[in-house]
Amino acid sequence: MKWPGWPSSEAKFVDTPSGILTDSGFWYHTREQLLRNYAGKVLEHEPLNRLLAQSDTWLRSPCSLALWLLPLFLNGLPPVQAAFAMLGIFLLWQVLGPTFVSRSILPLIRTLDAVALQAVWYALMMTLFARSGQYTALAVGLGGFVCLRWGILDYITRPLVKWLWRLLYRMPVADQVLRAFIVRAALRYGITLTDFAGIEHKIIQHVRRK
Numbered sequence: 001m002k003w004p005g006w007p008s009s010e011a012k013f014v015d016t017p018s019g020i021l022t023d024s025g026f027w028y029h030t031r032e033q034l035l036r037n038y039a040g041k042v043l044e045h046e047p048l049n050r051l052l053a054q055s056d057t058w059l060r061s062p063c064s065l066a067l068w069l070l071p072l073f074l075n076g077l078p079p080v081q082a083a084f085a086m087l088g089i090f091l092l093w094q095v096l097g098p099t100f101v102s103r104s105i106l107p108l109i110r111t112l113d114a115v116a117l118q119a120v121w122y123a124l125m126m127t128l129f130a131r132s133g134q135y136t137a138l139a140v141g142l143g144g145f146v147c148l149r150w151g152i153l154d155y156i157t158r159p160l161v162k163w164l165w166r167l168l169y170r171m172p173v174a175d176q177v178l179r180a181f182i183v184r185a186a187l188r189y190g191i192t193l194t195d196f197a198g199i200e201h202k203i204i205q206h207v208r209r210k
Contacts, residue, residue, distance in 0.1 A: 007060075007113045011053040024056040026174050039182050041191045051185065054103075055178040057110050061097055063148050064112040066090040070144045071125035079140040086144060091157060095164045098173050101180035103188070118149075 012023040020028040036043060043051075066086050073082035111117065122145050129138040147153040169176050186193050 006116065007053070007057055007110050009053055009110075010047070010049040011056055013049060013052055020052070022052050022056055024060070026056050026059055027172075028052070028055075028174050028178055029172050030175060030178075035182075039186065039191075039193060042182055042185050042189065042193070045189045045191075046185050051178065051181050054106060054181045055174065057106065057113055058097065058101055058177050058181075059174060060113055061109050062090050062093040063151075063154065064109065064118075065093055066153075067118050067145065067148050068112055068121065070148075071121065071141055074129070074134075074137040074141055075125070079136045082137070083140050083144065087153075090148075090153065091161065094157070094161045095168065098165075098169065098176045098180070101177055101184070103181070103184050 014021045015032040017031075018027075019030055020032060022028075032048060035048060066089055069089055070082065070086040073085045076082075077085060122141065126138055126141055129135070129141060165173050171179070183193065185191075
């Protein structure tokens with residue numbers, strides 16, 4: 001049973017000629033059949049929609065992490081410093097998060113990604129700021145919540161983040177994260193993946209043709 005506001009463990013997706021599009025709005029520059037040819041034995045243990053949900057959750061994690069940390073920063077730092085600290089964490093995890101994909105901490109990431117818990121957290125912390133007369137912290141907290149939840153901060157910082165991604169990763173980041181989850185699932189079930197470089201090459205060629 002999926003609780004309201006809780007991230008799903010299985011993603012809905014559409015397999016198109018341009019790649020896979022999930023219900024979270026993430027594009028993967030590969031096709032379902034290509035993934036089945038590459039990791040069919042892995043998909044027997046973990047369906048593709050589950051692996052896509054894991055990848056989607058990880059791709060949302062910079063926003064989730066920043067949302068939870070901002071009220072803590074506001075509780076211990078001046079509002080402007082707290083906002084910049086949140087921005088620094090957001091950018092740092094956007095850029096480096098794909099390198100540290102981990103199945104072991106995914107349950108924590110999924111918990112942080114729960115919209116219902118985020119709403120309760122902000123309602124509690126913003127109430128405390130209001131009662132203590134910290135109105136600047138309250139304004140920064142609410143503004144940060146809106147900017148993060150509505151994707152405004154992601155939109156503003158995306159040109160810089162994409163430039164850094166191109167320096168660090170050969171493949172598009174969504175494909176980088178999905179591949180990492182497939183590889184880690186293969187290790188868990190003792191499956192050997194073949195043609196590792198081949199699928200990477202096909203994805204890169206697909207992106208270049210677009």
